[in-house]
Amino acid sequence: MNEEESLSRAIYEEVAIFPYNKNWPLLFEEERDRLLHLFPGRFLAVEHIGSTAVPGLSAKPIIDILAGVEAMQCADALLEPLCQAKYTTSMEFNASLARRRWLMRWAEGRRTHHLHLVVYDSQEWQQRLAFRDKLRTNSGIARNYEQNKRAWAAEFSSDREAYTAAKSDFIRGTLSSAI
Template identity: 35%
Template sequence: MNDPMNPENWPAWATEPVEVVEANSAWSKQAEEEIAQLRELLKHLDILTFEHIGSTSIPGLSAKPIIDLMGEVQSWDDMGQIAVQLNPLGWNYVPPELDGREYRRFWVKVKDGKRAVHLHLMRPGEERWERQIWFRDVLRSRPDLVKDYAELKIKLADENKDDRESYTTAKTEFILKVLDGRL
């Protein structure tokens, strides 16, 4: 039996290089379309609240060309029922032991062998929900921070091209400064 914890057994999209591209005005429309589809597919589970988050939600910000969405789920027990709806459409569940983030349940939609959309499911009251929205909204209102963040992301993507986790970790200081109002 293949060990799912062994990176040699992961699909290609799980280890694809970090690529930051110029902002694309179509990202907002793509997010709206994905959210509409998710609302329809998951309404029977009362999963109706979704947000477009991450860099693709911030106009003018260079980003990995992956739409990040957040959805509110009442119970982790719903993952099996969610899989029935999402798996046929190219969604892949990344269990918490692989994701390393207990506060969410993570899904990746793959198109043409690459990540296209991330879905971060969180339970009501999760602190990170509000922090994601706060960060997005601050950057939407501060073009100076968008410029600084874009420059940082491009630099970090170059330095961590083959290590997504290191890329993400390296952005933490900037994100915390924004969240704490130090920038």
């Protein structure tokens, strides 16, 4: 399989939830260290977010990384160098995002990492960490989220956008009830 075919498979892969894997934190650490080595001083902080950052939670086996930058101009300036460092992205998709930039890493036709570039300590930064921390500290919410994710994955197995929209509604509801 050539690189273009592999990327296409990664973009259109089916949404599937897997049992928690104790290697997910290690995979995050390896990629965080790689990014910090490749781009010294460019990130103010790098955090593991998403379901793979919650011990015991089933998830899509994609490591979500939150990287804090000084300003969105810094994120924009990193897009091309990150693409040279084994990430890929959609400039069109990123143009539709006001408060973040998104990239993915893939191997053998499947996504392995999502990289979210946001302004450090912004509302976007704080919300993403708040949701992760809520899942880590409240097993009831984590179980409810996992059950919903399984249902959404079954319903939207071939529609990532619908799956993501369903998750976003749950996340917003969880964060608004915490305020």
